Amino acid sequence: MKKIISAVLISAMAALLPAFAFRTDKAIEEIERLRQTGQYEKAIQRLDSYLLRRLSKRSARAAYWTMGDCYKKLGRMDKALGVYQLAIKLHPKDRALLLAYGQLLVDAGLFNRAKSLFERVLRRRPHDVEANLGLGRVYDGLGLSGKAAGCYQIAVSRGKVSASVHRRLSRALAGDNQYAAAEQAVLKAVEISPEADAWRDLAVFQQRQGRWEEALLSLGRAVALEPERKDLLLRRALWLQKTGKTEESAAAAREILKNHPRNPLASWILALTDFKKGDAAASLENLESAASQKDAPYLARYAGSMKQWIAENSGRLP
């Protein structure tokens, strides 16, 4: 009986031996510490020799993931892609590797290649938050806002996610023309993290639903958070123009020009205000300023065409 028990115990230990051999868990833990403290090159050097050993599948997967991440942190995307590509061939079902590789492909704009990786994870785990977020980014990149919104909604429904995820959802909903739902989603983002961009998004969603006064108030909140942000101030000036508050719009444009002289859009807003008042000469002067700026080429060309139109039609203007 003792002989039988001994034989069984020895067989069991022999089967388990590779998992405990070569101190793989401790070694990979040490490498992981190097990674977490930003010593990526050192981690990669250690991993090069580590991966030559006989490893358990678990250790090997961890090693590949760590190596890919270190290369990514060093900005060596081609190396990171290569590591993950090899790792996926060896471990095609590993969730962490599929997600890491997928994220890298999304960052590189290779959306169609990334898609199948996230789908592989979702086939086994349909409500996986990270995979849904990744697939959502793929669909965003491909311009399929409705599908992106669906993925983000699954992620949001599974539990606590960051403000940026709620914002991604809101933008995908907006991209699918669902502005009311987009507004609700971005409100959650604002609750979690009241940033200027989130308030700006809320303002736009309100404006798209025709609620201009509310939109201006929300935009005001964005401006209050980042009062030096030129794009927010310009949007506000344009919206004042749009809602018939032309004098306020012009005042806002002049204010922008104090800190950003010759800003082409601020100049254009003044030109439009002057034109609407019937002051063609003042309008031409501001259009000239707008047309001469190279950093807004479309606006510059448009302003040039407007100048030409005024010159050709000045006799016929009211």
Place this chain on the structure above:
Amino acid sequence: MPRFASVLFAAGVIFLSAAAPSFAATAEGIESEDQLFAEFLWEELKELPAGRRPEIGLVLSGGGARAVAHVGVIKILEREGFPVDLVTGTSMGALLGALYAAETPFATLDAFARNMQISSGVDLNALSVLRLIISDRLLSTKKIETLVNQYIGDTTFDALKKPFACVAMDIKTGERIVFRSGPVAPAVRASVNVPGLFEPVLYRHRLLVDGGVVDYVPAKLAGEMGADWVLASVTEGDFTRSTLPNVLMTLEQVIDIGGSLLVKEALQYANFVITPKVGDMRNYEFGRAHGTVDLGIQAANASIEPAKRNLLRFSMPFLMKKWSAR
């Protein structure tokens, strides 16, 4: 502005604004002056009623199963509030164009396109195919008339919500036949009728087949109907990559080559062109219809900002009149 110059300017706008995303797509962080400016102008343009802005024509090319991508293009146009005043179409573009001109709800149009099969419009069964092989008796497309009537009713061109025209060819004379009046269903059927596979449609003493043989992209027709600015959605096949193992594919190749030559000529009449990446698809690959709509969405999404900017540039005189009236 002469149309050729407009096309040149369009190329410039595309170059300059190729990276310009719509707000809904990406405006992460700081928005540029050009983005804000174009957004403002677009809101201004949308407010202008028909008659006080350019008349805008939407042109839907032929392409069989590839042309299902037009539905994706339409989705993005609707999302952006792109004003469309008239529609022209050839072949599958005629079928989808008729439904769009009747203001079929987008969800219905989308479901129709994504679930489309070749048997939706053709009596394609073992017996009919056997008859085709043995006795050269062509397949009938009578079902297409039934399909059109099912979606938009037994209606006439005048009753459609938007002016619409589609193109067929008289197989006896080679004439381009334009349908702009009368019942819609037989006109669409005639436009879709692939020669050599489907029996010609007898209509007022003419034997009519697919208009794609003479007018694959009816952009010139849109101008003739009064469009000032024309947006064409073109779903051309990449015939250079085709293999030709059988009669059907050889016939398809001939049609695709002919279509391609017509496309080059037609595009001079379009101010802007959207080309979904469907070149690798066969005309009859309706099994891929679901994904093809998405390809249309992707192409339109990538092109919509340059398209809007092109139209805004074209509409400048109209906007100046609007602003000078205040």
